[in-house]
Structures are given as C-alpha cells and as structure tokens.
Amino acid sequence: MKMLWRSAATTALALGVAAIFGPASPATAETPQYGDELRLVVGSKIPSYDAHIESTFGMIHPIRPFYSLLIRVNPDNPSSPTDFVCDVCEGDVPKATDGGTKYTFKIRKDVKFHDGTPLTAHDVKATFDKIAFPPEGIASNRQAYFKTVESISAPDDYTVVFKLKNPSGTFLPSVAMPYNFLYAKKDLDAHGYTWHQKNINGSGAFRFVEHVPGSHVKGVKNENYHHKGMPYLDGFTAISAPKMSVRLQAIRGGQADIEFRGFPPKARDDLVKALGDAITVQESDWNCVLIVTPNHKVKPMDDVRVRKALSLAIDREGGSKYLSRIAIVKTVGGVVFPGHPLAATEAELSQLAGYGKDVEANRAEAKRLLKEAGHENLKITLHNRGVDQPYKVVGTWLIDQWKKIGVQADQWVQPTTPFYATLRKQKDFTISLDFNCQSIVNPIADISKFLPGAGNNYAEFQDEQLLKWYDELLAEGDEAKQRAIIRKYEKRVLDELASQFITLWWYKINPHRSYVKGWKIAPSHYLNQALDNIWIDQAEKKRQLGG
Amino acid sequence: MYGYIVKRLLMLLPTLIGAAILVFLLLRLVPGDICLIKFGGEGAYADPEQIRQCQVSLGLENPIYVQFWDYMKGFFVLDLGTSMWTGKDVTYEIGVRFELSLQVAIMATLTSIVIAIPLGVISAAKQNTMVDYVVRGFSIAGIAMPSFWLGILMILGLLIGTQEFMGRPWMPPISFKSIFDDPAHNISQLIWPALATGYRYSAVATRMTRSAMLEVLGEDYIRTARAKGLIEKVIVNKHALKNAMLPVVTIIGIEFAFLMGGLVVTEQVFNLNGLGKLFVESVTQSDYTLTQALVMLVVTIFVFMNFVVDVLYAWLDPRIRYS
Numbered sequence: 126m127k128m129l130w131r132s133a134a135t136t137a138l139a140l141g142v143a144a145i146f147g148p149a150s151p152a153t154a155e156t157p158q159y160g161d162e163l164r165l166v167v168g169s170k171i172p173s174y175d176a177h178i179e180s181t182f183g184m185i186h187p188i189r190p191f192y193s194l195l196i197r198v199n200p201d202n203p204s205s206p207t208d209f210v211c212d213v214c215e216g217d218v219p220k221a222t223d224g225g226t227k228y229t230f231k232i233r234k235d236v237k238f239h240d241g242t243p244l245t246a247h248d249v250k251a252t253f254d255k256i257a258f259p260p261e262g263i264a265s266n267r268q269a270y271f272k273t274v275e276s277i278s279a280p281d282d283y284t285v286v287f288k289l290k291n292p293s294g295t296f297l298p299s300v301a302m303p304y305n306f307l308y309a310k311k312d313l314d315a316h317g318y319t320w321h322q323k324n325i326n327g328s329g330a331f332r333f334v335e336h337v338p339g340s341h342v343k344g345v346k347n348e349n350y351h352h353k354g355m356p357y358l359d360g361f362t363a364i365s366a367p368k369m370s371v372r373l374q375a376i377r378g379g380q381a382d383i384e385f386r387g388f389p390p391k392a393r394d395d396l397v398k399a400l401g402d403a404i405t406v407q408e409s410d411w412n413c414v415l416i417v418t419p420n421h422k423v424k425p426m427d428d429v430r431v432r433k434a435l436s437l438a439i440d441r442e443g444g445s446k447y448l449s450r451i452a453i454v455k456t457v458g459g460v461v462f463p464g465h466p467l468a469a470t471e472a473e474l475s476q477l478a479g480y481g482k483d484v485e486a487n488r489a490e491a492k493r494l495l496k497e498a499g500h501e502n503l504k505i506t507l508h509n510r511g512v513d514q515p516y517k518v519v520g521t522w523l524i525d526q527w528k529k530i531g532v533q534a535d536q537w538v539q540p541t542t543p544f545y546a547t548l549r550k551q552k553d554f555t556i557s558l559d560f561n562c563q564s565i566v567n568p569i570a571d572i573s574k575f576l577p578g579a580g581n582n583y584a585e586f587q588d589e590q591l592l593k594w595y596d597e598l599l600a601e602g603d604e605a606k607q608r609a610i611i612r613k614y615e616k617r618v619l620d621e622l623a624s625q626f627i628t629l630w631w632y633k634i635n636p637h638r639s640y641v642k643g644w645k646i647a648p649s650h651y652l653n654q655a656l657d658n659i660w661i662d663q664a665e666k667k668r669q670l671g672g
Numbered sequence: 673m674y675g676y677i678v679k680r681l682l683m684l685l686p687t688l689i690g691a692a693i694l695v696f697l698l699l700r701l702v703p704g705d706i707c708l709i710k711f712g713g714e715g716a717y718a719d720p721e722q723i724r725q726c727q728v729s730l731g732l733e734n735p736i737y738v739q740f741w742d743y744m745k746g747f748f749v750l751d752l753g754t755s756m757w758t759g760k761d762v763t764y765e766i767g768v769r770f771e772l773s774l775q776v777a778i779m780a781t782l783t784s785i786v787i788a789i790p791l792g793v794i795s796a797a798k799q800n801t802m803v804d805y806v807v808r809g810f811s812i813a814g815i816a817m818p819s820f821w822l823g824i825l826m827i828l829g830l831l832i833g834t835q836e837f838m839g840r841p842w843m844p845p846i847s848f849k850s851i852f853d854d855p856a857h858n859i860s861q862l863i864w865p866a867l868a869t870g871y872r873y874s875a876v877a878t879r880m881t882r883s884a885m886l887e888v889l890g891e892d893y894i895r896t897a898r899a900k901g902l903i904e905k906v907i908v909n910k911h912a913l914k915n916a917m918l919p920v921v922t923i924i925g926i927e928f929a930f931l932m933g934g935l936v937v938t939e940q941v942f943n944l945n946g947l948g949k950l951f952v953e954s955v956t957q958s959d960y961t962l963t964q965a966l967v968m969l970v971v972t973i974f975v976f977m978n979f980v981v982d983v984l985y986a987w988l989d990p991r992i993r994y995s
Contacts, residue, residue, distance in 0.1 A: 166846075170953065172710050172757060178722070180711070264722040266711070323759055338758060338768055339953070340945040341847050364847050364943075370824075371846060371943045378831050378843030399831075399841070542704045542956070545712055580719065671840060 157643060161661040163361040166372040166381040173322035176304040177256055178264045182650050185303055186385055187342035187363035189654040192306035192327035195249055200658045203647035204409055206465045206566030209301045213244060225292025225602040232283045236351040238309050239332045246279035251310035253277050255318060263318045270299040270570055292602025298567035303651045330356040330657035339365055357660035379670045383637035386650045389453050389514050396636045403669045405639040407646035410456050410464050411631035413562035415519050418625050421586035423555050430498040432623035436479040437491035438530040444629055452518040455632035460575055460615045461568040463630055467608050478620045491530040504533045508557035510544045519628055520558055548583040559583060564651035569598055575618045575625055584625050591617055640665040684975050691971040692747050695964050696740055704958035706756050730756050753961040762965040772848050773946040776865055777931035783870025784877050792881020797908055814875025820937035823868040846943040865942045873927050880923050884916035917988055925981035933970040
C-alpha cells in the first residue's frame with residue numbers, strides 16, 4: 126500500500142513538474158551523467174585474462190572493459206549483425222580493396238595503453254599475429270577464423286594492412302570478435318605470449334584495480350580513454366555470483382545493478398512484479414541455438430528416414446509460443462542466425478522438413494517414414510547436458526514432441542564435463558543435444574558447426590557435397606551468391622540428410638535496474654561489454670536505493 | 673599431560689601423510705580433465721593441440737608415479753604448488769577465502785554456544801514442563817531445517833520485509849569486506865549465514881547439553897549436594913554444568929572443523945567466497961593441486977580440533993588421565 130501511495134505521489138509530482146516546465150526534450154532526458162559505479166553480477170569463473178585463448182563470458186564480462194579492439198560491433202546499434210565501427214582505427218571501417226583481398230586500417234594517434242605507452246600499428250600487428258599465426262607451442266582459440274589471412278603488415282606506425290588469400294565475408298566479423306583484445310607489442314616481446322593470462326595492460330575505458338579470485342574484479346575510469354567524453358562511470362565492480370538466484374536477488378535487493386548474460390522469463394517476471402518501474406527489461410534474439418545431434422554411426426540413426434521423422438515431429442512454432450514462457454528459447458530459424466541477411470526467410474524455411482506450418486501433416490509424414498524404416502515402436506535415449514536453462518527444459522519438450530509420433534524417449538543427463546567427454550571421446554550416445562553459441566554474428570563461420578568432420582561436429586558422418594559447398598562459400602565474396610550457397614547447404618543439412626536439426630534459437634532477456642542507462646542489448650552475451658557507453662541516472666538510483 | 677600432548681602432536685604426522693596419499697589416489701580415479709574443462713567446458717570447440725599443450729604444461733602427461741613423487745616432495749617442504757586453473761599460488765587462493773570461512777565458523781560457533789548452553793541447561797532443569805517442550809521443539813526444528821533453506825528464507829524475508837516496511841528491498845551485501853576494513857559491511861553480510869548455520873548447530877548442541885545435564889543431574893554427587901541444602905542454581909551452574917560440557921565440547925569442536933570447509937550450499941545461497949565454494953570449484957574443474965591442498969587443510973583442521981577437544985576433556989574432567 127505504501128508503494129502504491131509512493132508511486133502515485135511520484136507520478137503526480139512528475140506530472141506537476143511537467144505541466145509547469147513543459148515537456149522535457151529527449152536530449153535533456155537522456156543526457157549522460159558522469160560518476161558513480163556499475164555493479165554487475167557474473168555467473169561464471171575467470172580461467173585466465175587472455176581472451177585469445179578463452180571462450181567464456183565469465184572472462185569477457187569483467188575483463189573486456191580493460192581492453193580495446195581494432196573494430197567492434199556498433200555500441201549504439203548492437204542488435205544489427207552487420208554494423209561494425211572503428212574502436213582504435215580512424216573513421217569508418219575500411220572497405221576491401223584489391224578485388225576484396227586487402228584491408229587497410231588507419232590507427233588513431235591518441236590511443237594509449239594504461240601504462241602510458243602509445244598504441245601503434247605495431248601493437249595491432251603483433252596482436253593479430255598472435256591470434257592468426259601463433260608461434261609453436263602458443264595457443265590461439267580463434268586461429269581458424271583467420272585462415273583466410275595471408276599476411277599482416279604495419280608499413281608505418283599508424284597503418285595496418287591485412288592481405289587475404291581470397292575475398293571473404295568472414296573477415297570483418299572475425300576482426301570484430303570481442304576476444305581480440307589488443308595487446309602491447311612491448312609486453313609480448315618482453316614478457317612472452319603467456320604473460321597476458323595473468324596480467325592486464327589494455328587501452329580500454331577502465332583501468333584494472335584488483336581481482337580477488339572468486340569474489341570480484343574492480344576497474345576505475347581511464348581518464349585517457351580515446352573515445353572522448355567516455356566512459357561516464359567512475360568505475361565498475363564485477364561480482365562473482367555463480368548461483369542464478371543470488372544474481373536475481375542481488376538486483377532485486379539493490380546489491381547489483383545488472384547481469385549481462387540473461388535471465389529466464391520467470392525471473393524477469395518476478396523482478397518486474399517486485400520492482401515495477403525500477404526495472405527495465407531489454408530482450409533480443411540470441412546468437413545461440415540448441416541442436417539435436419544424432420550419432421550416424423549408431424542404429425537406427427544411420428537411417429535418414431528416422432532422423433528426418435524426429436525432426437518432422439517437432440512443432441517449432443508451438444514451441445516458440447509456449448516454451449518461451451518458461452525457457453530462454455524463442456526464435457524459429459535455420460542454420461543461420463535468424464536476424465542476419467544470409468538467414469532463410471519464413472517462406473524458405475517452410476520448405477524444409479519440420480518447418481511446414483501444418484504440424485499434423487508433418488507428424489503424419491514422420492509416422493510414415495518411421496513405419497517405412499521399420500521403427501514404428503522406436504525407443505531412444507536423448508543424451509543431454511545437466512544444465513536447466515535451456516537444455517533440460519528443451520530436452521523434456523523434445524521427448525514430448527517425439528511421443529506424438531509414437532517414439533518413446535527418455536533423457537540421459539550428465540554434468541558438463543562427462544557430457545562433452547561422451548560427445549568428444551566416448552561417442553557412446555544415440556542422439557544428443559548440443560549447442561552452437563557465438564559472439565559476433567558470422568554465418569559463414571558459424572555454419573561450420575554442421576560441417577562433417579569439423580572438430581565440434583559430433584554427428585559422425587561424411588558428406589562430400591557439404592564440404593564442397595562450404596569451400597565454395599569461403600572463396601565467394603558476393604553476398605547474393607553466398608546466400609544461394611547457404612540455402613543449398615541448409616537444405617542438405619536440415620532436410621535431405623537431416624544430419625543434425627535445429628530446435629529453437631535462444632532468446633536473451635536482460636532485466637536491469639532502470640537507472641542503468643546507455644547500454645543496449647546485443648544478440649550475444651559476449652558483445653557490447655566495453656561499458657564505456659553506460660551511465661547511471663544518480664537521482665533515480667537514489668530514489669530506488671536511498672543513500 | 674605434557675607427554676600426552678607431545679605424543680598426540682607426533683601422531684598427527686602419519687595421519688596427515690596417509691590422508692595426502694589417499695587424496696592423491698582418489699583424485700586420479702575421478703573422471704575429468706582440467707584442460708578439456710578449461711578450453712571446451714562451455715561447449716566451445718576444443719582444439720586438440722591446445723588441450724595437449726595444456727596437459728604438458730600442467731605435467732598431466734607425466735606418469736602417475738612421477739606426479740605422485742612431485743606432490744609428496746612439495747608436501748614435505750610445505751610447497752602446495754600453484755592452482756592448475758588460475759596459475760596462482762594455492763596458498764594465495766586459499767588465503768583469500770580463509771578469513772571469511774574462519775569468521776563465519778567463529779560467529780556460527782558463538783551463536784550456537786550462546787543459544788545452546790543456556791537453553792539446554794534450562795530445558796534439563798525444567799524437564800517435562802512447558803519450557804522444556806518449547807526448547808525441544810526449537811531444537812528439533814533446527815535439526816530438521818537445513819541451514820541453506822533457512823538462509824533462503826532469511827534473504828526472501830529481508831527482501832519482502834524491507835520492501836513492505838521501508839519501501840525499498842534490502843538484502844545482505846554479496847561481496848566480502850574484511851572486518852578490519854569495514855566492520856559494518858562485514859557484519860551485515862556475515863551475520864545472516866552465521867545465524868542460519870549457528871541455529872542448526874545450536875539445535876544439535878542444545879539437545880546434547882540437555883541430555884548430558886539430565887544425566888549429570890541424576891548422579892549421586894548432585895543428590896549429595898542437594899541433601900547438603902545447596903541451592904539449585906549453585907548445583908546446576910557450579911557442580912553439574914562443567915561435567916555436562918564434555919560431550920558438548922566434542923560436538924562444538926567437530927562442528928567447528930566442519931564449518932571451515934563444509935558450508936558449501938550456504939556459501940552459494942549467501943554468495944560467500946569461502947573455502948566451501950572453492951572446494952566445489954576445484955573439484956568440478958579437476959584442479960588437482962588446489963583440491964589436494966584444500967583436503968589437506970580440512971584434514972589438518974579436523975585432526976587439530978580433535979586434539980584440542982581431547983586436551984579440553986582432560987581439563988574439564990580431572991578424572992580423565994592419558995597414559
């Protein structure tokens with residue numbers, strides 16, 4: 126009741142002020158304020174500080190604010206999968222020259238590492254040499270993304286040139302990946318290629334203060350940051366909180382302002398119900414997808430009719446509508462992130478097995494295929510990862526979907542480590558859930574997940590056609606032609622072979638305190654984490670938390 | 673007595689060596705590879721060459737006997753090594769968490785003692801009265817209610833209660849500050865887990881105090897004291913309590929040792945960066961060096977607490993003599 130009076134009084138006061146002074150201009154309402162600190166909660170651990178070898182948001186969220194990139198996803202338009210802007214380069218992101226095989230980046234002259242050393246083209250070259258051509262014995266997790274790079278050179282202190290072997294649609298998205306932290310050449314030369322695993326010297330918006338393992342990472346404003354006027358915050362603290370309920374209650378109880386990975390729908394609803402206008406919710410399609418992976422070497426998954434029947438049984442539209450109320454999945458799509466120009470349209474998708482709008486007809490066809498294959502009373506075990514969201518929820522839903530075509534399925538749930546040991550080493554599964562989760566939306570690179578023989582494809586099959594089309598795709602610079610090849614590739618994977626099949630793409634939900642301003646949700650929990658564009662509405666924060 | 677103490681201290685060494693051997697062997701039987709977890713645990717593509725390099729750098733490709741020899745050498749010179757996950761000294765990793773765990777254990781123990789001993793004594797002195805029934809109900813509820821669940825209730829209660837009565841929700845801080853740096857922050861964070869665990873702990877101790885007191889109050893020397901006309905307060909506090917404390921001291925000692933590394937779920941609920949959380953992380957990450965060091969720490973605390981309890985026994989009951 127007190128809250129009701131309070132919000133009524135606040136609304137009346139606001140209306141009164143608005144009536145006296147007239148409507149505030151949007152510019153006034155959203156003018157960033159300087160000062161204060163952002164408190165974010167992070168649900169995973171920091172294995173090392175070296176983004177060149179790590180793949181976890183547990184490292185990106187607390188450490189990315191200390192570093193710059195060469196180019197990045199536009200922080201003002203992060204939901205666009207194709208909008209990249211310069212970070213330490215000058216002007217616009219360069220267009221390819223020399224028939225699409227040469228990219229020349231001009232480096233800004235006002236960028237400094239936190240130790241005071243100016244950042245030059247030589248640092249950029251040394252960084253990308255480490256990523257693309259690491260010395261013997263030095264790991265680089267994203268080396269494969271730069272296979273198309275022939276050489277990197279720095280003809281002068283402020284010019285970097287990438288020469289490619291062939292035109293490539295994957296190059297710019299690969300450069301913009303948030304893992305490509307720029308390191309100082311002198312650090313690499315003096316301390317070696319593993320120094321950055323335990324030490325931080327970046328040129329990002331914040332300077333490193335401390336990391337208390339298992340507790341928090343703290344950063345303070347970099348006064349020499351090259352994007353003038355930013356950052357707005359005086360600092361940030363990334364608090365480690367492995368348990369989701371703690372992260373949720375921390376935002377509710379005012380101990381934290383935001384969590385960047387995303388909450389399930391129920392958590393969002395609870396927060397909104399408890400805090401009302403003190404919570405802002407941003408939602409987005411998410412560049413992660415759950416994939417059903419049959420083991421083609423195990424009967425009856427060696428039979429395409431069985432695989433196709435299992436895909437036909439899935440009501441993706443219905444799942445999108447109902448499952449999205451309880452799980453972090455929502456969007457119906459093919460092998461490419463649904464928001465990208467290279468993704469299939471609804472009409473194109475509807476031509477593929479399991480995407481037709483008539484669910485009953487799909488299931489009738491599934492039953493026919495099972496009967497034809499001699500598996501009318503099929504029993505299978507779905508291998509799944511012991512993580513609630515969205516694995517176990519989607520796994521349970523799949524079992525129900527398969528029941529509708531007479532297939533009896535149960536789940537074999539394993540913790541993450543033995544789950545991946547089963548997929549990668551033992552391979553003693555019949556059918557499993559797996560996922561593909563990327564940072565930058567980079568369809569050409571991402572669909573390698575479906576490539577037979579790829580290190581992360583656990584379906585155990587071979588197909589010359591898919592390999593041929595993928596090679597063609599890598600050498601093709603024209604987007605329209607890329608699109609046509611991907612359509613053929615997609616139909617082969619999801620329909621003709623049903624070698625693996627897509628369930629639903631994930632859906633990202635970020636409720637945060639409404640005094641956190643400036644941050645925009647991206648289609649990945651790895652993106653837009655420099656924190657340089659975030660500011661705190663301090664009056665609103667005081668209203669909500671006091672102090 | 674002094675001879676006994678020295679002898680007991682010397683006996684700690686073979687116990688610790690046995691535990692060290694056992695933990696080394698058991699850890700190698702548990703499936704899991706830290707390099708696979710580090711580079712592919714979240715489903716990322718794990719480059720086999722990268723995995724191999726990681727295994728070589730951590731010495732995991734060495735034969736078991738070589739690993740064992742390296743481990744035991746470190747054990748004897750008190751070099752616990754570096755964490756395989758973070759590369760930092762194990763002593764540093766443990767040190768960061770030790771202060772918090774020790775403080776929670778001490779606060780929970782104090783909470784327990786403050787609650788358990790008076791309640792147990794009153795309950796025994798007022799046996800089969802309404803007071804006794806209330807105390808027994810209180811302690812049974814404490815045993816039945818897991819401390820992590822009580823912790824969740826406390827947090828939700830604080831959130832809902834403060835929202836209702838103060839207009840804005842409040843919960844305990846989720847990041848640790850040392851009591852020496854910020855006492856108010858420190859206490860407002862740790863008092864709640866200490867109360868949650870201290871209540872369960874006190875429930876056990878209350879029942880133990882009550883039954884020990886009942887037993888002692890039935891002894892001949894107590895009857896003699898009563899026959900001499902001593903007042904009940906003096907009989908209970910001066911003659912019965914000290915003897916009744918023997919089993920209670922055992923419980924307190926063992927529970928304290930348990931709290932140092934065993935508050936796994938409670939630490940998760942209150943987001944405490946303690947040894948329990950580190951223990952779980954080190955095991956799930958297959959971080960052998962860290963797990964071995966943590967097990968040895970907990971074993972040492974247990975062995976030491978047993979030793980302290982034995983010495984306290986002798987002090988509390990002069991009839992107890994050790995050869």
